[in-house]
Amino acid sequence: MLSIKNLNVAISGKEILKDFNLEIKPGEVHAIMGPNGTGKSTLAATLAGKEDYEVLSGEVIFNDKNLLEMEADERAREGVFLAFQYPVEIPGVSTTNFMKAAVNAKRKHNGLEPLDAKDFLKLMNEKSALVEIKREFLSRSINEGFSGGEKKRNEIFQMAMLEPSLCVLDETDSGLDIDALRIVANGVNKLRDANRSFLVITHYQRLLNYIVPDYVHVMFGGRIVKSGGKELALKLEAEGYDWVKEEVMIG
Amino acid sequence: MELQKQFEAIQSNFDAESLPLRKNALEAFEKLGIPSTKHEEWKYTNIKAKLKPDFTVATTNSQVNAAVKNYIASLPPYAFRLIFLNGIFHSELSIVPDIKGVTVCNLQEAFEHHTALTEKHFGKLVNLSDEHFAALNTAFVADGAFIHVQKNVVVNEPIYIQYFFTATDVNAFAQTRNLVILEDGASLQIAEDFRNASNISVQYNHVAEMYVGSNAQLDVVKLQMEVSNAIGVHTLESKVERNGRFSVATITFSSPNTGTHNVLIRNNVTSRLVGEGAHADFAGLYFGKENALIDNHILVDHVAPNCTSNQLYKGVLNQESTGVFNGKIFVKPDAQKTNAFQSSKALLLSKEASINSKPQLEIFADDVKCSHGAAIGQLDENSLFYLMARGVSKQEATQILTYAFAHEVVDHVHSKPIRQFLCDKLKDELQLNF
Ligand SMILES: Nc1ncnc2c1ncn2[C@@H]1O[C@H](COP(=O)(O)OP(=O)(O)OP(=O)(O)O)[C@@H](O)[C@H]1O
Ligand SMILES: [Mg+2]
Numbered sequence: 001m002l003s004i005k006n007l008n009v010a011i012s013g014k015e016i017l018k019d020f021n022l023e024i025k026p027g028e029v030h031a032i033m034g035p036n037g038t039g040k041s042t043l044a045a046t047l048a049g050k051e052d053y054e055v056l057s058g059e060v061i062f063n064d065k066n067l068l069e070m071e072a073d074e075r076a077r078e079g080v081f082l083a084f085q086y087p088v089e090i091p092g093v094s095t096t097n098f099m100k101a102a103v104n105a106k107r108k109h110n111g112l113e114p115l116d117a118k119d120f121l122k123l124m125n126e127k128s129a130l131v132e133i134k135r136e137f138l139s140r141s142i143n144e145g146f147s148g149g150e151k152k153r154n155e156i157f158q159m160a161m162l163e164p165s166l167c168v169l170d171e172t173d174s175g176l177d178i179d180a181l182r183i184v185a186n187g188v189n190k191l192r193d194a195n196r197s198f199l200v201i202t203h204y205q206r207l208l209n210y211i212v213p214d215y216v217h218v219m220f221g222g223r224i225v226k227s228g229g230k231e232l233a234l235k236l237e238a239e240g241y242d243w244v245k246e247e248v249m250i251g
Numbered sequence: 252m253e254l255q256k257q258f259e260a261i262q263s264n265f266d267a268e269s270l271p272l273r274k275n276a277l278e279a280f281e282k283l284g285i286p287s288t289k290h291e292e293w294k295y296t297n298i299k300a301k302l303k304p305d306f307t308v309a310t311t312n313s314q315v316n317a318a319v320k321n322y323i324a325s326l327p328p329y330a331f332r333l334i335f336l337n338g339i340f341h342s343e344l345s346i347v348p349d350i351k352g353v354t355v356c357n358l359q360e361a362f363e364h365h366t367a368l369t370e371k372h373f374g375k376l377v378n379l380s381d382e383h384f385a386a387l388n389t390a391f392v393a394d395g396a397f398i399h400v401q402k403n404v405v406v407n408e409p410i411y412i413q414y415f416f417t418a419t420d421v422n423a424f425a426q427t428r429n430l431v432i433l434e435d436g437a438s439l440q441i442a443e444d445f446r447n448a449s450n451i452s453v454q455y456n457h458v459a460e461m462y463v464g465s466n467a468q469l470d471v472v473k474l475q476m477e478v479s480n481a482i483g484v485h486t487l488e489s490k491v492e493r494n495g496r497f498s499v500a501t502i503t504f505s506s507p508n509t510g511t512h513n514v515l516i517r518n519n520v521t522s523r524l525v526g527e528g529a530h531a532d533f534a535g536l537y538f539g540k541e542n543a544l545i546d547n548h549i550l551v552d553h554v555a556p557n558c559t560s561n562q563l564y565k566g567v568l569n570q571e572s573t574g575v576f577n578g579k580i581f582v583k584p585d586a587q588k589t590n591a592f593q594s595s596k597a598l599l600l601s602k603e604a605s606i607n608s609k610p611q612l613e614i615f616a617d618d619v620k621c622s623h624g625a626a627i628g629q630l631d632e633n634s635l636f637y638l639m640a641r642g643v644s645k646q647e648a649t650q651i652l653t654y655a656f657a658h659e660v661v662d663h664v665h666s667k668p669i670r671q672f673l674c675d676k677l678k679d680e681l682q683l684n685f
Contacts, residue, residue: 076642092655
């Protein structure tokens with residue numbers, strides 16, 4: 001599904017991702033943890049196709065296609081979804097209208113007719129129920145004046161609407177209260193299936209109690225320095241990153 | 252033909268009462284001439300280079316053509332509308348409201364039957380000695396719309412005043428005019444709509460005088476959306492009495508839909524707040540394409556104390572188009588407790604597009620609140636990326652963000668039916684189908 005090989009990425013001339021490698025198979029959930037500033041969001045945004053990130057070398061193959069050759073919009077239509085760490089506020093356009101444009105862009109890409117008003121409404125109802133987001137949020141301007149938690153829930157709603165095959169969640173749990181965390185995690189779990197993969201970036205092991213990962217990776221200095229199962233997250237929660245750093249030094 | 256001769260040739264058509272004023276106006280215009288860019292108010296708008304030097308002001312041709320018929324057929328059948336072709340009223344195409352306390356007719360009829368009102372109001376708000384085009388218009392205008400609303404009469408449905416230009420002669424310079432009078436406590440919404448219905452470049456000069464009585468409310472929308480291939484000058488002068496409210500939204504889309512494009516639109520919109528507690532709202536939205544030039548000159552004159560005014564202008568400039576914004580706020584010595592606000596924003600969607608934006612505040616009272624802000628920029632990269640990261644193409648994302656930028660102005664339009672109409676127009680213009 002996704003294969004990242006020796007990826008090097010720089011921002012404003014500064015190298016952030018260094019020989020980054022990761023393989024994700026269909027249906028798998030991978031978690032990435034790591035200290036602030038190690039390049040987790042850089043990885044996420046690079047996968048989504050942020051323009052000003054400079055790919056120095058390496059390759060990213062997604063469903064047998066070279067992801068790095070595509071613009072952000074094409075990647076999304078091919079099935080990549082990024083839930084932003086900091087969702088953008090866009091006054092003047094409702095989430096509903098935005099989703100109408102996005103869903104139909106994807107349908108067109110797949111050779112389908114645009115949804116009519118009735119079917120679109122049906123889809124909205126179904127997906128908003130899935131992530132328990134109130135319809136009134138969807139008729140408001142995109143994220144404008146939303147609380148941190150409301151913005152994150154809106155990201156998961158959009159993810160549900162677009163039915164991507166690779167979901168990258170960048171700290172979607174940050175800023176969520178306990179109930180919202182459970183609701184968002186439930187939404188994600190309902191979207192899990194044999195073909196849909198997840199890359200979950202988080203600082204907290206707590207999220208991984210709800211969204212149980214197949215693999216946990218520790219990122220440090222722009223690359224993955226340690227990988228393991230879900231128990232790795234527990235160890236990090238209990239002991240912090242110092243021991244990983246030491247291992248890296250010795251290595 | 253020399254203007255004096257043009258005047259002599261048609262003056263017998265004019266109402267005798269208006270002749271002295273027209274002659275004064277002609278004299279004033281002969282002194283002023285067409286302004287060059289040396290004139291401070293026309294510095295960025297070279298109308299002299301664009302306007303045909305041998306223009307003819309007499310209306311010659313006002314035949315209904317297919318473009319006019321098609322457009323009228325597309326209108327909601329119930330809407331009140333006054334239809335003018337090259338400035339001449341066509342009653343058979345119009346739906347004139349028949350409401351108690353409201354007089355709606357053409358100026359020719361008003362001069363004849365409502366002489367007391369026309370004498371008191373026609374040509375009284377425009378400044379003939381400084382305003383080149385208002386002077387020219389006052390001398391030559393043959394017809395126009397006349398609306399008078401009696402005390403405390405509220406008109407709920409908007410009235411559309413539609414000006415079509417069907418010239419076949421490139422030298423034609425159509426003169427159009429509106430006179431709107433709201434007595435105390437009256438309320439009215441109007442749209443002035445301008446369309447080029449010919450297949451050549453048209454030239455027109457429109458003047459409106461609007462009187463807003465005490466506690467009256469007048470909402471005006473100026474629609475300049477089908478003017479590709481036109482040189483148009485608009486002058487709107489309004490006077491607002493005690494606690495009266497006046498709003499005007501000027502919407503200009505230079506959509507290229509024919510082969511050649513030659514768009515120059517100048518708006519002079521003025522409101523004088525002469526009674527305590529009066530309010531004026533100016534909104535503007537303009538879309539420039541190709542080599543269009545869209546110029547908005549606004550003046551709010553705070554004469555009386557405790558008045559408020561608000562100017563919100565937004566422009567979207569593509570290709571080599573140019574915007575000009577000049578927003579004047581005058582606060583006279585008596586106008587204490589004035590609260591005036593101005594904002595002008597422009598989105599430049601190409602490297603060749605440009606805007607000249609100038610706030611001009613002249614304040615002669617000490618207890619006032621005035622603020623102004625101008626912003627010029629491109630679309631926000633993060634917002635573009637956010638939309639594209641959901642699969643929306645760059646082009647559509649640009650259109651969505653432009654819609655978001657522009658929508659605030661549409662929201663500002665007071666009249667609900669006109670607001671809805673504009674919202675649909677905006678989506679059409681941006682090819683959005685949500
Ligand atoms: N536009 C930019 N210009 C310069 N440096 C940048 C830019 N964006 C990010 N960086 C730097 O890149 C590094 C990695 O940032 P990134 O956001 O990927 O970290 P992160 O692992 O997601 O951190 P956090 O856990 O705090 O979210 C940081 O040192 C950051 O300062
Ligand atoms: Mg981050």
